[in-house]
Amino acid sequence: MPELKKYTMQELVQIISQLEKSETQLSEMAKRLKDKVKINQKEVWISGYSNQELYESYVNALEREGIIVRVDHNGDCPLLCDYLQSYFETYKTHQQQNTIVNRDRIVRNHILPKFGNYRLDMISTSMIQTWFNDLAKEYSKETIAKIKNTLSPVFDSAVEDDLIARNPLKSKRIENNGREVEHHKALSHEKIQEIKLALPQFEPKVRYMGGLLCYTGMRYEEVLGARFEDISKDGWLTICRAVVHPKRNMPVLKCTKTQTSDRIIPCPDALKELLSDGPKEGFIMATDKDPSRETPMSYTEARRVFDKFKKAFNITEYSPHDFRDTCATEWRENGVPLDVIARMLGHAKTETTERRYVKYRTEILDNVRNMM
Numbered sequence: 001m002p003e004l005k006k007y008t009m010q011e012l013v014q015i016i017s018q019l020e021k022s023e024t025q026l027s028e029m030a031k032r033l034k035d036k037v038k039i040n041q042k043e044v045w046i047s048g049y050s051n052q053e054l055y056e057s058y059v060n061a062l063e064r065e066g067i068i069v070r071v072d073h074n075g076d077c078p079l080l081c082d083y084l085q086s087y088f089e090t091y092k093t094h095q096q097q098n099t100i101v102n103r104d105r106i107v108r109n110h111i112l113p114k115f116g117n118y119r120l121d122m123i124s125t126s127m128i129q130t131w132f133n134d135l136a137k138e139y140s141k142e143t144i145a146k147i148k149n150t151l152s153p154v155f156d157s158a159v160e161d162d163l164i165a166r167n168p169l170k171s172k173r174i175e176n177n178g179r180e181v182e183h184h185k186a187l188s189h190e191k192i193q194e195i196k197l198a199l200p201q202f203e204p205k206v207r208y209m210g211g212l213l214c215y216t217g218m219r220y221e222e223v224l225g226a227r228f229e230d231i232s233k234d235g236w237l238t239i240c241r242a243v244v245h246p247k248r249n250m251p252v253l254k255c256t257k258t259q260t261s262d263r264i265i266p267c268p269d270a271l272k273e274l275l276s277d278g279p280k281e282g283f284i285m286a287t288d289k290d291p292s293r294e295t296p297m298s299y300t301e302a303r304r305v306f307d308k309f310k311k312a313f314n315i316t317e318y319s320p321h322d323f324r325d326t327c328a329t330e331w332r333e334n335g336v337p338l339d340v341i342a343r344m345l346g347h348a349k350t351e352t353t354e355r356r357y358v359k360y361r362t363e364i365l366d367n368v369r370n371m372m
Contacts, residue, residue, distance in 0.1 A: 039065045081116035087154050092277040101246040106150050141178035146267050186329040206304045208284050211274035217327035220320035226284045237267040245299035261346035328357040
């Protein structure tokens with residue numbers, strides 16, 4: 001009898017990934033996953049109630065056919081949940097607080113429930129693709145891409161640490177079939193003019209937020225971080241801080257998104273008029289709980305104001321970020337050069353401004369069509 005070769009778990013995963021899979025079938029009666037694979041030119045059925053059991057069934061089939069002998073490597077390869085924590089604590093401590101909050105939400109809601117208790121060397125490309133296919137039934141392409149971008153660097157690190165041979169997310173077979181979602185849409189010229197004309201009649205909080213959104217192109221967190229003293233007497237607005245809510249409600253003051261996000265932009269007379277009844281100092285979007293205006297709005301307060309603003313103008317399908325796109329589009333249509341628009345939005349590159357923010361509104365395209 002020939003001597004059996006011993007394989008590590010890492011080598012075992014490579015062997016399994018190279019097996020020729022000819023058919024996949026799901027038994028509706030028992031809700032059991034079943035795969036038919038070829039081992040030694042012989043078709044063999046393997047099955048399980050989960051991807052973990054399916055994996056073990058592969059291994060058992062290989063052992064029965066004398067292909068491999070499993071070797072206990074004393075847990076040298078860690079669980080994904082343990083390695084994730086170590087990776088983030090070691091390499092990602094410099095990230096912005098808001099980025100960390102969003103990252104941790106993805107890890108907690110998607111990654112750990114699926115693969116947290118799997119060893120790194122047990123997670124294959126096919127398992128990830130099956131997972132992405134399930135996610136695509138509920139989530140957008142953008143959400144799945146965020147999950148992938150969060151997890152892929154972790155696998156890259158594991159490759160460098162010699163824990164796995166390759167990153168399963170780097171396979172060309174991986175597809176993101178999530179639904180397309182429209183983001184970054186500009187309001188029509190008529191609607192934005194309607195809002196600007198009507199804003200003076202609203203209460204201060206709605207008027208302040210609406211004015212900052214309609215006239216400045218600021219990010220929402222920058223709107224919440226703006227102070228009255230940021231507006232100079234000669235008509236300039238300094239943007240140098242932002243307010244985020246990493247714990248969902250309590251405001252946290254932070255720097256702007258990037259170095260280029262610190263900027264000075266024109267403050268139109270119409271906006272100065274909307275803010276004219278405010279104090280000389282303090283946060284423009286301050287909480288009612290602090291008469292000194294030295295505390296920004298909580299998440300709940302800010303959302304309540306924006307919801308009231310949306311409802312008043314029947315624009316419930318728009319987000320605060322859409323006003324940033326609207327400003328960029330208005331400026332472009334009024335002849336402002338693209339590099340100036342990029343500077344006013346706080347972009348380092350005009351490519352970002354042109355690709356994602358400046359829109360070609362249907363009324364403009366209609367005018368072009370009528371001219372042809």
